[in-house]
Amino acid sequence: MATNTPNASSLAEVLDRILDKGMVIDVWARISVVGIEILTVEARVVVASVDTFIHYAQQISMIEQASQTGELEDMQNLETGVGPIEPRAIEVEES
């Protein structure tokens, strides 16, 4: 039976690990509900940028800002990818 067993760790040891190490997920990826494209990066090297993501990130950012400040008119500037719904005459056939 070994006499040494690992000790409960000091706060410094905990801090050293959980603030600098472990998996990091970008804030936009953590708030987005749309089908975003994510970029996995090994060894914390930024390889390339994803245009699609930038587009979504900007939209999300604007939604966030608008919802936080209550200035929902900001939302008018959003490109949502869905055009305004054209008013259409509804024809009702009487039978």
Added chain:
Amino acid sequence: MSDNLYAYGVTPDDGSLAVDATGVDGSEDVSTVSHGPLAAVVSPVDDMDPERTDENVRAHDDVLRAVMVDAERTVVPMQFGMVFKGKRPLKNILRTGRPTFSRSLNDIDGTYELGVKLVAEEGATVDREAVAERVDERLAPVSVGTVENDLFSDRLVVNSSYLVERDEREAFDEAIDDIDEAYDALTLQYTGPWAPYNFVDVAIEAK
């Protein structure tokens, strides 16, 4: 009450997971959110950016340790502060990041991290290279990975993290005994078990 979820780490979804630990911001409600073969360990929080208080930092680590040691699960640890805006974004990440999480879990399957430091007394003369070499020779056969951390003080002779299989733990403890006995002039600091923080170096970027 917001829908925000603080995420501690990702583990294989092997059915229900009971975690007996207090989470960040004092939450007693640590649970999991699953998608496919993966489950994220979470607890509800109000703030998207929780305070880095000593309690919160400890809570993050305590929850991961409970998952790893009590529930005997392999876990990919998150860095502190990974809060998701509800279940949907989290499931989104579990889905799109699945290859990454699965590969990481595979790399660290059945293991945890143990920390080994050897500290010299003030003014002591130590053949640092020889000690470091001998320590690694003794610990390498009973571990599956090692990371040398920064020697931030002149008195620090060894500062390494070892990835150790749960089943090899007794053998690793015995190797630590040998090292402790071999160096009277050095103080041993043996810590853990930790989630494998030093063996998961992945970021999910959004640039």
